[in-house]
Amino acid sequence: MDGPSREEDGTFTSVPLADDVAKDQYPRPKILLPKMMNADMDAVDAENQVELEEKTRLINQVLELQHTLEDLSARVDAVKEENLKLKSENQVLGQYIENLMSASSVFQTTDTKSKRK
Numbered sequence: 001m002d003g004p005s006r007e008e009d010g011t012f013t014s015v016p017l018a019d020d021v022a023k024d025q026y027p028r029p030k031i032l033l034p035k036m037m038n039a040d041m042d043a044v045d046a047e048n049q050v051e052l053e054e055k056t057r058l059i060n061q062v063l064e065l066q067h068t069l070e071d072l073s074a075r076v077d078a079v080k081e082e083n084l085k086l087k088s089e090n091q092v093l094g095q096y097i098e099n100l101m102s103a104s105s106v107f108q109t110t111d112t113k114s115k116r117k
Contacts, residue, residue, distance in 0.1 A: 101107040
């Protein structure tokens with residue numbers, strides 16, 4: 001090989017190892033390379049951490065919204081039940097008042113429809 005052989009597949013770059021190339025031709029920076037790799041790894045880890053935190057935040061938000069929806073749905077069901085109960089009670093009270101009015105002689109003359117005909 002004359003120089004370093006590099007093959008790129010779009011994501012990774014193949015770099016020859018020290019055994020493949022004469023050591024004096026391409027000296028390997030021993031201090032700089034680990035720091036660069038650590039910096040790159042730290043950046044990837046930090047990016048992954050931020051992404052993980054964002055996913056966790058979104059999942060927690062979705063769960064909170066689901067619980068809120070369940071609570072609201074339960075409240076709607078309770079209000080519907082209370083509404084049906086009150087309607088039923090109103091019908092009973094209306095019938096009771098009607099019966100009282102028809103039994104009383106005071107309310108017999110208030111029927112305006114029969115007077116006008």
